[in-house]
Amino acid sequence: MPVDGAALATLSEVSFAYEHETVVVDIDLELTTGSLRGIVGPSGSGKSTLLKLLGGIVQPTIGTVTTAPQLRIGYVPQVETVNWYFPVTVDEVVLMGSPARRLGVGYTTEEKARAHQLLHDLGIGHFEHRHIRELSGGQQQRVFLARALMADPDLVLLDEPMAGVDVKTRQDVLAILRTLAGDGIAVVLTTHDLNSVAAHLPAVVCLNRRIIAQGPPATTLVPDVLLETFGAEMELIEHEGHPIVIDKHPESTVIPRLRRADGRPG
Amino acid sequence: MDVLADPFRFEFFRYGMAVATLAGGLCALVGTYVVLRNMSYIGHGLSHAIFGGAVASYLVGLNFYLGAGAWGVASALMVNRVARRRTIGADAAIGVITTASFALGVALISRTSGFTRNFEAALFGNVLGVGVSDLAVVGGVSAGVALVIVLLYRPFLFLTFDPEVAEVFGIPTARLDALFALLLAASVIATMQVLGVTLIAAALVIPPVVARLLTDRFRTMVVLSVLMGTISGFVGMYLSFHLDIASGAAIVLVQGTLFAVVYAVTARSRVGRKRLAGVAAH
Numbered sequence: 001m002p003v004d005g006a007a008l009a010t011l012s013e014v015s016f017a018y019e020h021e022t023v024v025v026d027i028d029l030e031l032t033t034g035s036l037r038g039i040v041g042p043s044g045s046g047k048s049t050l051l052k053l054l055g056g057i058v059q060p061t062i063g064t065v066t067t068a069p070q071l072r073i074g075y076v077p078q079v080e081t082v083n084w085y086f087p088v089t090v091d092e093v094v095l096m097g098s099p100a101r102r103l104g105v106g107y108t109t110e111e112k113a114r115a116h117q118l119l120h121d122l123g124i125g126h127f128e129h130r131h132i133r134e135l136s137g138g139q140q141q142r143v144f145l146a147r148a149l150m151a152d153p154d155l156v157l158l159d160e161p162m163a164g165v166d167v168k169t170r171q172d173v174l175a176i177l178r179t180l181a182g183d184g185i186a187v188v189l190t191t192h193d194l195n196s197v198a199a200h201l202p203a204v205v206c207l208n209r210r211i212i213a214q215g216p217p218a219t220t221l222v223p224d225v226l227l228e229t230f231g232a233e234m235e236l237i238e239h240e241g242h243p244i245v246i247d248k249h250p251e252s253t254v255i256p257r258l259r260r261a262d263g264r265p266g
Numbered sequence: 267m268d269v270l271a272d273p274f275r276f277e278f279f280r281y282g283m284a285v286a287t288l289a290g291g292l293c294a295l296v297g298t299y300v301v302l303r304n305m306s307y308i309g310h311g312l313s314h315a316i317f318g319g320a321v322a323s324y325l326v327g328l329n330f331y332l333g334a335g336a337w338g339v340a341s342a343l344m345v346n347r348v349a350r351r352r353t354i355g356a357d358a359a360i361g362v363i364t365t366a367s368f369a370l371g372v373a374l375i376s377r378t379s380g381f382t383r384n385f386e387a388a389l390f391g392n393v394l395g396v397g398v399s400d401l402a403v404v405g406g407v408s409a410g411v412a413l414v415i416v417l418l419y420r421p422f423l424f425l426t427f428d429p430e431v432a433e434v435f436g437i438p439t440a441r442l443d444a445l446f447a448l449l450l451a452a453s454v455i456a457t458m459q460v461l462g463v464t465l466i467a468a469a470l471v472i473p474p475v476v477a478r479l480l481t482d483r484f485r486t487m488v489v490l491s492v493l494m495g496t497i498s499g500f501v502g503m504y505l506s507f508h509l510d511i512a513s514g515a516a517i518v519l520v521q522g523t524l525f526a527v528v529y530a531v532t533a534r535s536r537v538g539r540k541r542l543a544g545v546a547a548h
Binding site (some may be wrong): 055056057073074075077081082083086087088089092093096097098099101102103104105106107131133151157 | 302416417418419420421423424426427428430431432433434435436478481482483484485486487540
């Protein structure tokens with residue numbers, strides 16, 4: 001584990017394009033041990049691509065990604081990208097994350113014990129022999145978080161971990177991530193849930209192909225930044241020192257009212 | 267009992283039986299990964315591509331395994347390269363590469379008189395010409411492929427389940443993809459004579475699909491698939507002898523029957539219907 005506060009991954013003036021379509025532009029970002037950061041932005045703003053750049057899945061078209069030597073990364077994919085029909089059980093998925101590069105079929109007793117402990121710690125120990133499809137959305141998220149932790153990571157990347165989960169699961173996942181950060185693991189997640197970011201995370205990155213702003217939610221989630229990031233007007237109120245983001249009333253938007261086929265107002 | 271023992275009086279049958287049994291198991295082993303990686307089309311295309319190399323090597327007097335092997339390795343690496351780009355046109359590009367190679371084989375044959383019998387054997391499988399050298403090749407390839415898959419079981423499982431994320435966890439996915447393409451090419455070349463170009467794809471796909479209907483565990487699926495491939499190779503050879511039909515067709519017909527029976531049984535249960543959905547998703 002690198003020393004406290006050490007830089008784990010640094011993106012310097014990074015841009016990335018698929019074929020001829022630019023996805024992210026001129027990104028500067030530094031992740032240090034124990035940091036906990038949420039990336040917010042509209043669909044297509046480059047959130048997942050930013051995670052892929054950090055994970056080394058894609059390489060920057062311009063700029064550099066520098067990582068600490070021997071950096072271990074755990075990655076939790078979007079649930080929509082998982083093949084839920086693949087013939088694999090919960091424990092098999094978690095064991096995939098083992099950092100040991102052993103030859104042969106099967107896993108050691110120590111690896112199995114570690115996987116069992118992680119599943120138990122995440123509250124899904126009794127599901128370990130179930131097929132992954134048989135779990136609820138929140139339980140499935142925990143399986144992939146367990147796989148990421150099985151790698152004994154310095155950095156955990158989570159792509160939309162709060163999508164489609166209930167409030168209790170969302171709070172549980174965020175509590176787990178805060179614990180990980182407290183243990184010195186850097187955590188980066190993408191989300192559309194601005195209020196969860198505001199309430200639970202110490203730092204946020206507003207992204208719309210480029211970084212619009214980054215910093216603590218209280219100073220970053222402000223109307224001008226949100227308008228530039230999402231292209232939509234939002235109001236903010238404060239609750240116990242955290243900003244709460246509210247959509248503006250529909251009547252104040254510029255979208256014209258729908259009309260019926262006969263031309264009369266709908 | 268005579269019906270079972272009689273064919274073994276013939277040397278060609280003993281070799282053929284051994285080769286067919288090994289070929290069924292080998293295709294089923296590699297096929298498990300082919301099916302789960304949605305590469306069925308690549309397996310089908312590769313067998314056709316290698317046909318071109320097989321014909322060309324025959325015509326220039328080159329050893330079948332050398333000629334088809336070199337052609338197969340080149341085709342496999344090219345197909346793998348195209349497939350890894352994951353662009354919309356990958357399927358079409360693979361289709362062009364493999365069918366063009368197949369067409370070259372057909373064109374060369376049409377210019378060569380007296381090749382009709384070998385042509386049919388290459389397309390549909392024939393064990394009449396199988397000898398000890400063929401048995402050695404199929405046995406060697408089967409042992410080699412099984413050894414690699416057992417040794418690299420863990421990274422291959424991760425790569426098959428989640429190729430993009432496997433890269434993040436330090437799995438060398440590009441090298442493993444290339445290695446798997448070579449294993450697939452070697453399996454196709456080794457089994458071409460007994461199964462035939464047009465039926466290899468079925469031998470790659472049917473046993474894993476049947477196994478998938480019976481289990482939700484990867485390791486069990488691999489074992490069941492190999493078991494069914496091996497048994498269907500063995501039973502298919504008997505049918506081929508007694509009914510006087512092409513060996514490849516007989517083996518695939520046995521596999522097709524297995525599929526129909528397992529499908530009918532599993533479709534009745536809730537778990538079975540879920541697994542059927544899984545098969546449809548692959």
